[in-house]
Amino acid sequence: MLTIIANASVLDKQGNLEKKHILLENGTIKSLVDGHVDIADIQQEAAEIVDAAGKLVTPGFIDMHVHLREPGYEHKETIESGSRSAAKGGFTTIACMPNTRPITDNPDVIKLILEKAKEAGIVKVLPYAAITKNELGRELTDFAALKEAGAIGFTDDGVGVQNAQMMKDAMKIAAELQMPVIAHCEDNSLVVGACVAEGEFATKHGLKGIPNESEAIHVGRDILLAEATGVHYHVCHVSTEQSVRLIRQAKEIGIRVTAEVCPHHLVLSEQDIPGLDANWKMNPPLRSKRDVEACIEGLLDGTLDMIVTDHAPHSVEEKSKGMELAPFGIVGFETAFPLLYTKFVETGLWDLSMLVQRMTADPAKVFGLNTGNLEVGSPADITMIDLDTEKAVNPEEFLTKGRNTPFTGWKLKGWPVKTWVDGNVVWSE
């Protein structure tokens, strides 16, 4: 079956927009034809023609840090609901974190996730496995068996690996298996009982603050361990100026480190938190304006390789417990691109192509995925985006089960309107 996405605006290698017809066949990109060719001339056997006139068409977005909550927390999200939400946000490949119940620390859970994702048949789901059993930091999991079952990397996301020797042992084994270690960087001894970052908001509300060093100490430690072991080390949700600095220096001297940053850490600081509303509570927390600036700079100069959402759905009930008691985390799939497009591209601060690359080709390159581009022969994982229509964020319209977002009511442009995975439409407005 041949699909033609006609009259699409596509970014070329130089970042310029060109008009193209994109032909999809058997799940892959068959060809890109210049827009001035009449569609009538190429449409003979086309089963479907999608008119993309006036729309941006990009590779499907890749999100290397998400929480799908299944197994165990299906009231927050399931692999199916999370996949639908991802597709609506323009994502075609997502990598899910192991802090499920049970924790994804054995091959059976990896297999279960892969099966459920296949059953859902929506987006490509790549599971991470835990570094330590139960993410307790005491005993390593069986990396070889987890890799064999389909894990794409190792992480204890949700908590930091507190013990340096444990982390070093993990990196050694991962390096031998040519697998990456992905780290949630947080030194517990510096955090105890805090729910927001140190800063004006914490002071005003008499809350204990999370200091920047709690993140950066792990980043620094792990960079040294990565240097010693040669592993590919990837830093989760970077949020501090100090972490950006350490990663930049490490890259300069050739240590194999990569990093990600979340939309909320690029558009919000702790000063934006309106009150004691747990929809503004996430880990790492919203930090100072200086940290936000440093993260933006890091993204622009490539120190931070990719954008991830850290999509972390929780129930309304859980999030109603107040700033101190509610769990950390906000949802992210359905607002990620519109948020960054509206805040940074529409305002002329960023190139559209930089934003798209950090959500497609760059994560694909870092994790060795055969997607994230519109090249002939690649999987037809594609997103079509309306850059013109302004719409307010309405959590009631989300496909995720989560309603936990700080962006309610924000008026945004850049909404994905159609998503293809392997040539099949998986979401359409």
Ligand SMILES: NC(=O)N[C@@H](CC(=O)O)C(=O)O
């Ligand atoms: N980011 C969050 O605030 N929460 C995540 C855990 C995590 O990513 O560390 C979660 O699982 O809810």
Ligand SMILES: [Zn+2]
């Ligand atoms: Zn984390």
Ligand SMILES: [Zn+2]
């Ligand atoms: Zn996470």
